[in-house]
Amino acid sequence: GCLPFFAKGVVVKGFGRGSKELGIPTANYTSEVVETLPNDLETGIYYGYAKVDGGPVYKMVMSIGWNPFYKNVKKSMETHILHNFESDFYGSMLKTCIINYIRPEQSYESLDALIDAIKSDIAYADTQLDLPEHSALQTHSFFNAEK
């Protein structure tokens, strides 16, 4: 398949779904970056690693979905990094390595059900990304290169 897939680009403002209020902020890529995704990559929830500017490589979960801002004709990529940042990093360079698919996107009965699903995705990703077969990608040259 097309995984692992490496992406990089500047973090831009999302469409204000209020994910920060849920305690689950997601950093958005521009549509130019999203367009580099292979067409056969299914929408859904993925896990992998992420790096902001010159910082460390952290675990992440990413939602790849249909972007309501573009009337659902374009995809979006939203990355939640498993780290508590001191402040926002809009405008920063975000590098991501998408490793594995977790589940399709779903609509939930309630906000609480959605939050529970995301929390279980995060817990699952946290465990998976400790496996040596995955953690080797943390030190991939993609993350070391200057640009």
Ligand code: ADP
């Ligand atoms: P937006 O709709 O602009 O994407 P969010 O509520 O989803 O707003 O918040 C995303 C922003 O929060 C990111 O662009 C980033 O600057 C910041 N942020 C802080 N901590 C994290 C994190 N752990 N993972 C992702 N983004 C984070």
Ligand code: MG
């Ligand atoms: Mg967001």
